Amino acid sequence: MGIAVREFNNGSPNHKLSLKFQDSRRSPLQAARAAVKLIEKDKVEVIIGMERWDEAALVADIGSQAKVPVISFSGPAITPPLASSRWPFLIRMARSDSNQIRCIAAVVQSYNWRRVVTVYEDYAYGGDAGMLALLSKALQDVGSEIEYNLILPPFSLITDPKDAVSKRTGKTTE
The missing domain is CATH 3.40.50.2300 (Response regulator)
Known part of the structure; x- marks a missing residue:
């Protein structure tokens, strides 16, 4: 700029x-x-x-x-x-996130994946709820579904990202 x-x-x-x-x-x-x-x-x-x-x-x-x-x-x-x-x-400058959601669903369909895991950041204002609903619908339209939502704490609050993921999933990261 x-x-x-x-x-x-x-x-x-x-x-x-x-x-x-x-x-x-x-x-x-x-x-x-x-x-x-x-x-x-x-x-x-x-x-x-x-x-x-x-x-x-x-x-x-x-x-x-x-x-x-x-x-x-x-x-x-x-x-x-x-x-x-x-x-x-x-x-x-962007109409909505629905085009991106349809693109994600198309990628999932092209690999013939039936179940997916979403990974996203939680933040206090809940802006992802609408996107998750759209993603769920778009995935259903291509014969897939969300198996699990991995919600991470706000990135600004994470001091150790690997530790945050392992606490949420119960698995250690390498």
């Missing part, structure tokens, strides 16, 4: 862009705090980012209230019916 801004600024005599970076550390509340700071203190004109839908939804609420566009790289597993009226200033 820095290179793109530099190129734009070099070629534009009338407009200059600047970047402000904030790291949410995968926390929706941190993303919301950062959005408020960027809007109120730094007077940004647009917010770009948010790879997780739970972060994007909170920042979109803040952006809509302040009339600041929010461009998100994420989309919900299932698009809420009133999304455009709830978040009029939200621009989603």
Whole structure:
């Protein structure tokens, strides 16, 4: 993004862009705090980012209230019916996760796997529930099913990933 801004600024005599970076550390509340700071203190004109839908939804609420566009790289597993009226200033670069889910199901089908194990990170805002429902349905459509869900604690809280996996599965990792 820095290179793109530099190129734009070099070629534009009338407009200059600047970047402000904030790291949410995968926390929706941190993303919301950062959005408020960027809007109120730094007077940004647009917010770009948010790879997780739970972060994007909170920042979109803040952006809509302040009339600041929010461009998100994420989309919900299932698009809420009133999304455009709830978040009029939200621009989603991804429609939804359903295309990715169908791709996963197609890979499972191509290998003729009948049962799969899901491995995913648990986080306080439950954003994966919709994706798991879509994945379960997509797998059923190709004649497969989820045998087991391996839910890991939030990665930000794990000091020893191998230990976390072995505690969840009862198996040691090598």
